[in-house]
Amino acid sequence: MEDVKLMKGNEAVAEAAIRAGVDAYFGYPITPQSEVIEYLMAEEPHKRTGMVVLQAESELAAINMVYGAAACGKKVMTSSSSPGISLKQEGISYIAGSELPCLIVDVVRGGPGLGTIQPSQADYFQMVKGGGHGDYRLIVLAPSTVQEMADFVELGFELAFKYRNPALILSDGVIGQMMEKVVLPPQKERLGDEEIDKRYGSWATTGKKNGRERNIITSLELKPERQEAHNLHLQAKYKEISEKEVRLEKINCENPDYLFVAYGSSARICQKAIQLAEEKGIKAGLLRPITLWPFPSKEINKLAEQVKGILVVEMSAGQMVEDVKLAVNGKVKVEHFGRFGGMVHSPDEVLEALETKIIGG
Amino acid sequence: MAENILTPEEIIKRGELVFKKTKLMTDNELSYCPGCGHGVAHRITMEVIEELGLEEKTIGVAPVGCSVLAYEFMNVDMQEAAHGRAPAVATGIKRVYPDKTVFTYQGDGDLAAIGTAETLHACNRGENITIIFINNGIYGMTGGQMAPTTLPGMKSSTSPYGRDINMMGHPLKITELIAMLPGTVYVTRQAVHKPGLVRKAKKAIKKAFELQQENKGTTFVEIVSNCNSGWKMTPVDANNWLDKHMLDYYPLGDLKG
Amino acid sequence: MTEEIIIAGFGGQGVLSMGKILAYSGIMENKEVSWMPSYGPEMRGGTANVAVIISDERISSPILQNFDTAIILNQQSMDKFESGVKPGGLLLYDPNGIIRHPSRKDINIYTVEGAAEAAKQKSSKTFNMIILGAYLKIKPVVKMDNVLKGLKKSLPERHHHLIPMNEKAIKIGMDKVKEVNKL
Ligand SMILES: Cc1ncc(C[n+]2csc(CCOP(=O)(O)OP(=O)(O)O)c2C)c(N)n1
Ligand code: SF4
Ligand SMILES: [Mg+2]
Numbered sequence: 001m002e003d004v005k006l007m008k009g010n011e012a013v014a015e016a017a018i019r020a021g022v023d024a025y026f027g028y029p030i031t032p033q034s035e036v037i038e039y040l041m042a043e044e045p046h047k048r049t050g051m052v053v054l055q056a057e058s059e060l061a062a063i064n065m066v067y068g069a070a071a072c073g074k075k076v077m078t079s080s081s082s083p084g085i086s087l088k089q090e091g092i093s094y095i096a097g098s099e100l101p102c103l104i105v106d107v108v109r110g111g112p113g114l115g116t117i118q119p120s121q122a123d124y125f126q127m128v129k130g131g132g133h134g135d136y137r138l139i140v141l142a143p144s145t146v147q148e149m150a151d152f153v154e155l156g157f158e159l160a161f162k163y164r165n166p167a168l169i170l171s172d173g174v175i176g177q178m179m180e181k182v183v184l185p186p187q188k189e190r191l192g193d194e195e196i197d198k199r200y201g202s203w204a205t206t207g208k209k210n211g212r213e214r215n216i217i218t219s220l221e222l223k224p225e226r227q228e229a230h231n232l233h234l235q236a237k238y239k240e241i242s243e244k245e246v247r248l249e250k251i252n253c254e255n256p257d258y259l260f261v262a263y264g265s266s267a268r269i270c271q272k273a274i275q276l277a278e279e280k281g282i283k284a285g286l287l288r289p290i291t292l293w294p295f296p297s298k299e300i301n302k303l304a305e306q307v308k309g310i311l312v313v314e315m316s317a318g319q320m321v322e323d324v325k326l327a328v329n330g331k332v333k334v335e336h337f338g339r340f341g342g343m344v345h346s347p348d349e350v351l352e353a354l355e356t357k358i359i360g361g
Numbered sequence: 362m363a364e365n366i367l368t369p370e371e372i373i374k375r376g377e378l379v380f381k382k383t384k385l386m387t388d389n390e391l392s393y394c395p396g397c398g399h400g401v402a403h404r405i406t407m408e409v410i411e412e413l414g415l416e417e418k419t420i421g422v423a424p425v426g427c428s429v430l431a432y433e434f435m436n437v438d439m440q441e442a443a444h445g446r447a448p449a450v451a452t453g454i455k456r457v458y459p460d461k462t463v464f465t466y467q468g469d470g471d472l473a474a475i476g477t478a479e480t481l482h483a484c485n486r487g488e489n490i491t492i493i494f495i496n497n498g499i500y501g502m503t504g505g506q507m508a509p510t511t512l513p514g515m516k517s518s519t520s521p522y523g524r525d526i527n528m529m530g531h532p533l534k535i536t537e538l539i540a541m542l543p544g545t546v547y548v549t550r551q552a553v554h555k556p557g558l559v560r561k562a563k564k565a566i567k568k569a570f571e572l573q574q575e576n577k578g579t580t581f582v583e584i585v586s587n588c589n590s591g592w593k594m595t596p597v598d599a600n601n602w603l604d605k606h607m608l609d610y611y612p613l614g615d616l617k618g
Numbered sequence: 619m620t621e622e623i624i625i626a627g628f629g630g631q632g633v634l635s636m637g638k639i640l641a642y643s644g645i646m647e648n649k650e651v652s653w654m655p656s657y658g659p660e661m662r663g664g665t666a667n668v669a670v671i672i673s674d675e676r677i678s679s680p681i682l683q684n685f686d687t688a689i690i691l692n693q694q695s696m697d698k699f700e701s702g703v704k705p706g707g708l709l710l711y712d713p714n715g716i717i718r719h720p721s722r723k724d725i726n727i728y729t730v731e732g733a734a735e736a737a738k739q740k741s742s743k744t745f746n747m748i749i750l751g752a753y754l755k756i757k758p759v760v761k762m763d764n765v766l767k768g769l770k771k772s773l774p775e776r777h778h779h780l781i782p783m784n785e786k787a788i789k790i791g792m793d794k795v796k797e798v799n800k801l
Contacts, residue, residue: 006642006651006772028475029506029519032657038506041519055507055519055529058445058475083444114425114441117658178680179638179653181645271678346683 003184009149009175010035012182013079013105016153018045021188022103023074024052026065028084031117032173033107036079049190059084063091063104070100071217073196073204075157079105081173082123083114086131092166093132097219099203099234101160103153104138105169107176110342118342119173121264124319127170128292135231137238139167139245140292142263146180148290154185163241164203170292172315174265174344247290248299256285258358259303260350261324262313263289266338270313272347277354284354292320297327304331309358313350314338333358383408385416385436392430396596398586399428401553402495405563406466407435409570419462420454422447424476426468427501427588435466445476448483451490462573464491469510470500473535477509480535487544487578491569494536494581497588498607505591509533512610517591532610536583540616546578547618550611552585554600558613565615572618580618585611619649619674621759622682624699626667627691632746635772636689637668639750642768643760644672652680665694672759689753691732693717706801710753727799728756735790743780744787751791762788 007015014036017025027037037055045051056062062078069076080088085106095102106127110120125131128140139159141152149171156167191199197206201215208214221227249267252274253259260270267288277284287303289296304310309332312321318336325334337353339345372378385407393399410419416437423431425444432439442450447465455463472480472494483490499517500506507517507524510532514523524532540548547569551562562584569580585607589599623640627633637653644651655668669682688699690711696718703709705724713719714733730752736745754765765788769781 004645006638006645006653029500029503031503034503034506034518038518038521042521044522057477057509060475114429114443173657174654174680177655177657179641179651180677180680181651265680268677269679269681275678344681346681347679348683 005182005184006179007146007182008035008177008179009143009146009171010079010107010177011039012146012150012184013153013169014039014043015184016150017077018043018049018051019185019187020154020157021049021075021190022051022077022153022157023190024054024065024069024076026054026056026062026069026076026078027080028056028059028062030059030081030084032109032119032176033079033081033105035176036105049187051190059087060091063088063095066102066104067091067095067098067100070095070102071098071205073200073206075161075191077103077105077153079107081107081109081117082111082120085123085126089126089132092138093134093136094219095166096132096136096138097134098217099164100166100217101157101164102166103156103160103169104166105171108170108172110340116342117173119265119315119344120340120342121172121266121314121338122316122319122340123170124292124314124316127168128295128320128323136234137165137241137293139163139165139241139294140170141167141247142170142290142292143175144264144267144288146175146178146182149175150182150184159241159245163237165237165241170264172264242294245291246294246296246298248296249288249290250299251286251288252283253285253287253303256283256306257308258282258284258354259307259310260284260286260313260354261289261300261310261320262286263292263320265344266313266315269345269347269350273350273354276347276351280351282354282359289320295323295327297323300324300327301329301331304328307332309333309335311350311354311358312336313345313353315344316340333361335361383411385411387434387436389433391434393427394590394596396587396589396599397427397501398497398553398584399495401559402466402493402562402584402586403428403431403434405553405559406464406493406566407437409563409567410437410462413567413570413574415462415570418460419464420458422451422454422463422465424465424467424471425502426471428466428468428495429502431466445471445474446479447471448476448479448488448490448492452483452486452488455488455490459489459576462491462570463489464493464570466493467495468501469494469496469498469508473509473533477535481538481542484539484579484581485542485544487546489573489576489578491566491573491580491582493566494583495586496583496611497586497591498532499588499591501588501591505588505593509535510611512606515606516593534611536581536611536616539581544578545581545617547572547580548616549581549618550583550585550613550616552603552608552613554587554603583611585613619672619759621672621687621757622685623670623672623687623689624667624682624685624702625670625689625691626665626695626699629664629666631666631691632743633666633691634668636746636750637670638772639765639768640670640672640760642772643765644768646764646767646771647760649674650677652677654680654682665692667695667699687753687757689749691749696720708756710749710756710795712749723799724801725799726756726801728752728795728797730791730795732791735794736787739787739790741783744783744790747784747787748791748794751788752795753791754788755792755795
């Protein structure tokens with residue numbers, strides 16, 4: 001039998017991190033994701049792989065520990081939930097500006113402010129649109145199962161190192177707290193310092209040896225012409241990512257009359273709503289963006305030609321719906337539905353919204 | 362029920378009142394675990410405000426921690442701060458209302474981890490505010506993670522095998538640091554797990570608020586407290602443990618003033 | 619087959635671990651499972667509940683509004699979840715501490731004196747296994763040997779010596795379950 005375990009999404013992230021050969025995790029407790037650091041502390045990965053785990057004094061400190069370690073070419077990550085992620089935004093902007101690979105996990109809870117600890121998807125704007133200052137992008141992966149929580153750790157790092165760009169797993173309280181079956185990846189070995197020097201010595205601060213030019217990690221550029229050039233370089237990189245790295249899942253999309261667009265736990269609720277719709281003779285499909293950035297605009301635009309209307313379902317007052325509207329570009333009616341502030345919509349409510357806002361509306 | 366047991370109303374009628382809750386505590390049911398020190402610390406703080414006649418001029422700042430809901434219980438004007446930022450928020454209040462009485466009420470994670478910078482700098486500026494610091498050696502609110510004040514060897518959900526000072530550093534005696542700052546006028550460490558200590562702690566809080574009226578600088582009252590939930594002990598065991606272990610590392614008494 | 623279950627009671631009654639053992643037993647039968655707890659400070663001394671789904675198919679929403687089975691262990695949970703049982707579904711409860719008993723006529727209702735039986739066993743830790751046994755007697759959604767395998771998987775190694783005690787508790791629950799309303 002495969003290595004099947006029953007785990008919380010948060011625990012799956014932690015175990016997957018150890019197995020991915022991550023060098024260091026820095027974090028600060030916050031509900032609903034404290035199990036990540038709790039699991040790591042209990043597992044003592046320094047004994048298993050030599051992985052460093054440290055509870056920082058704040059999220060601000062944690063993200064800057066990530067900056068320092070990532071700039072050394074190491075595989076490093078952090079995790080938090082919405083208020084903590086807000087605090088990390090300064091560091092994230094610096095990491096993006098300095099083109100450092102790292103993985104950040106956001107297990108979203110309801111806001112604004114201290115808000116609630118219950119599940120939410122209201123961090124879409126802050127993670128997909130920036131959040132920190134300046135023109136930058138994060139590669140944003142949205143898991144909808146515990147399995148994906150585990151799988152996206154390695155995928156996130158792969159993309160982060162491929163493009164020297166921070167990657168983010170945008171999860172929520174449901175996926176973080178629920179337990180499901182998960183097949184864990186085999187243990188990968190951590191890279192040795194020599195290997196890191198060989199792979200990333202062209203940019204990482206590994207120590208200026210063998211007469212190589214010194215490496216400087218910075219996001220500062222006093223001359224605006226050079227800052228603009230750096231930004232153009234970033235934009236070219238983002239364009240390449242947009243063209244190559246879009247990921248999505250389509251369910252029931254062979255010949256639907258109506259389309260749901262939803263990610264994460266909302267996508268699962270939509271799957272149930274699709275079953276309920278079927279019982280009523282309504283043919284609905286689901287497009288689930290797996291990458292929220294880059295966004296699957298082309299596929300949504302294509303599907304818009306086949307359906308009579310699109311309902312965007314998210315646990316927010318309507319954030320991703322803006323991107324769907326841009327993608328659809330007026331071809332067909334697009335509406336938003338979602339409970340928020342820590343409330344989770346039921347499949348019945350979703351179906352009712354489809355009937356009133358799209359079919360009847 | 363036996364005939365001679367009196368109802369609360371009958372007791373009150375007889376005029377045998379031995380204790381009355383200060384009107385500066387609301388009637389809301391406390392959200393704290395039974396036996397938690399937060400409730401007592403709330404009460405004596407508000408009794409002091411009442412006894413000093415400061416009700417109408419007091420503005421309090423609640424932290425993020427188990428006492429995040431302090432504003433539900435403390436019957437004066439209150440603000441809720443982001444995690445660790447209460448001393449900065451209090452600075453803002455005091456600077457625009459120098460004649461008001463301003464206090465923060467913070468846990469050890471809030472004050473000595475994420476909010477260390479705000480704490481040290483407010484004290485260093487000598488802001489005329491009173492800081493009530495509840496040190497229970499753990500993050501109670503989030504389910505018992507290690508705090509900066511967790512003792513060596515002490516178990517928590519992020520130090521499940523006991524705090525290893527080689528990996529996690531030493532418990533932070535932030536009160537000792539605060540006492541070194543010229544901006545502070547009165548720095549003291551108290552406890553509330555025994556009646557005698559409660560009386561002493563109340564006296565200390567009173568002194569702190571009195572000094573605030575004289576605009577002499579920051580006053581800082583640490584209360585070494587318990588967390589039976591986070592420590593995974595019965596309330597009685599938690600108090601005994603506090604007495605035996607916490608007070609060794611965090612000895613009671615005035616550090617300054 | 620899809621079985622959607624809510625288990626609800628006080629924190630400390632073993633609600634979450636009972637759900638976990640059920641979910642693990644489901645895995646042992648190669649089924650899809652999900653386990654979604656209520657979380658947060660409400661767990662401290664307050665109520666706790668967990669939604670468990672065991673299914674032959676990919677599980678869509680892990681959050682439940684309606685249940686095939688509700689296992690109810692205190693009054694608050696009775697008040698909250700009785701109405702959510704699907705018509706024809708099952709409500710199993712421990713009458714200990716229940717003052718308003720379920721009144722629905724369109725569902726199957728059973729009781730088991732879990733708290734009283736656990737007291738007889740002189741171990742409050744067997745309480746949730748007694749309840750689990752009662753449930754499995756009414757609805758054998760998973761086989762007994764898979765439950766034992768599930769127990770083994772969900773308990774840390776150092777607690778494996780407790781498995782016989784748990785097995786006994788499950789059997790007690792199976793014996794002591796009582797029918798109140800059968801459709
Ligand atoms: C920015 C941010 N990070 C983390 C949290 C989660 N959090 C809430 S309370 C708390 C710790 C509270 O511990 P302490 O200050 O010691 O108070 P206690 O509950 O022990 O009284 C944490 C980490 C948060 N609310 N905001
Ligand atoms: S968790 Fe700890 S600090 Fe919080 S109320 Fe309970 S005993 Fe008090
Ligand atoms: Mg504390």
